C-alpha cells in the first residue's frame with residue numbers, strides 16, 4: 430500500500446517524488462523540470478507516457494503537490510519514530526523494558542549490562558503504563574469535579590449571605606431615615622409652639638421606642654440599633670428636657 434502510494438506520487442520520467450508537478454491536457458503529471466527537458470529533447474510537446482500532444486501550456490497540479498508534501502512530512506516523522514525505536518548503542522530494535530532501570534532496551538542490552546535485571550516486553554510495559562495513567566487521570570478528574578461542586582455550593586451560600594447583608598443594610602438606612610424624619614418633625618413642633626408640643630408629647634413615647642421593623646429578627650442589630658436608639662434618646666432629651674419616660 431505504502432509502496433503503491435509512493436508510485437502514485439512519483440514522476441514517470443525521473444521516478445522520484447514529484448517536484449513542482451504540472452498537469453498536461455492528457456491528464457498525466459510530471460515534474461515541471463522533467464517535462465520541459467523532455468520537450469526540449471524531443472522537439473515536440475508530447476506526453477512521455479501516452480504521446481498525446483499538449484497545445485496548451487502545462488498548469489501546476491496543486492493538489493498533487495500538496496499530497497506529495499504531506500507524504501514527505503509523514504515519511505520523515507515515521508523515519509524519526511523508527512530511529513527512536515532503535516537502540517543507539519546496538520542498532521537493534523528496542524522491544525524490552527528494564528523495570529530495574531525504568532528504561533526501554535534492546536535484546537543486546539538485555540544480554541549485556543541488563544543481564545540480571547527484571548525485564549518485560551515493551552508492549553506489555555506500555556499497556557501497563559497507559560492503564561495506570563488512565564486511572565490516575567480518572568482519579569484527578571473525579572477529585573476536581575468534587576472540588577468544583579463544593580466551590581459552587583460555597584459561592585451559592587456566600588451569595589445568599591451577601592444578599593441578606595445588603596437587605597439589612599438597606600432596611601437600617603430606611604429606618605434611620607424615617608427616625609430622623611420623625612425627630613425633625615418633633616423639633617419643628619417644639620420650636621413652633623410649646624403647647625402643641627406638650628399635646629403631642631404622649632406620642633414621644635412611641636417615637637422614642639421606634640425601632641426598625643423586622644430588622645431585629647435579622648442579624649447583628651444591636652450594633653446599629655443600640656446606637657441609634659441612644660442617638661434618638663439624646664435628641665429627644667434636647668427636644669423635650671422635662672419629659673420623663
Ligand SMILES: [Zn+2]
Nearest residue numbers: 440443460463
Ligand atoms: Zn520528474
Ligand SMILES: [Zn+2]
Nearest residue numbers: 455457476479
Ligand atoms: Zn499523457
Ligand SMILES: [Zn+2]
Nearest residue numbers: 516519535538
Ligand atoms: Zn541495545
Ligand SMILES: [Zn+2]
Nearest residue numbers: 527530543546
Ligand atoms: Zn536494566
